[in-house]
Amino acid sequence: MTQWTVAAMVLMGGGLAPALWLASRGTAVCRLIGLQLVSSVSVLVLLVLVQAIGQPSYLIVPLVLALLSFAGTLVFARLLRSAP
């Protein structure tokens, strides 16, 4: 068990699980905050997992996730601002 697998499990259990819980309850804006947390923690989990399995070619996945979650959260924030 390397430090990378331990870190990936800690981030998934202690970071991703509560963020998913946040993203599934409360008001729309509260869920949006949860969505932002889920995407940030997911990027970190993917970075550590790529290092754990030793396949640097997979690093494109967290990079694209970081880009798309930025655009997606901005679109949600824009739409929610004018929604009733």
Place this chain on the structure above:
Amino acid sequence: MMYWVLLGLGCVVTVSCTVAATLTGDLYRRLHLLTPVTSLGAPLVGLTVALANGLSLVTGLVLLTVALLMVSGPVLGSAIGHCAAARDGSIQAGSSS
């Protein structure tokens, strides 16, 4: 040993902010807890992966991803805050200030 310390710090910051955001009920306090994840947890984890890979393209890609997270975190935090303020009437929906 150094990897354990840096990675441990990154995980502690990320997990404690996420759990605190879950426990707090106030929306704007949750917004404050978003930023340390991207501005402190991500650089610590990214620095550890970068140190483990040395000077290479892999390190460049990791640091690019972490830099994207660090820049987008506060921007998204303010966008969500602006959206929340517009919805609860603190500011006009159309105003940019």
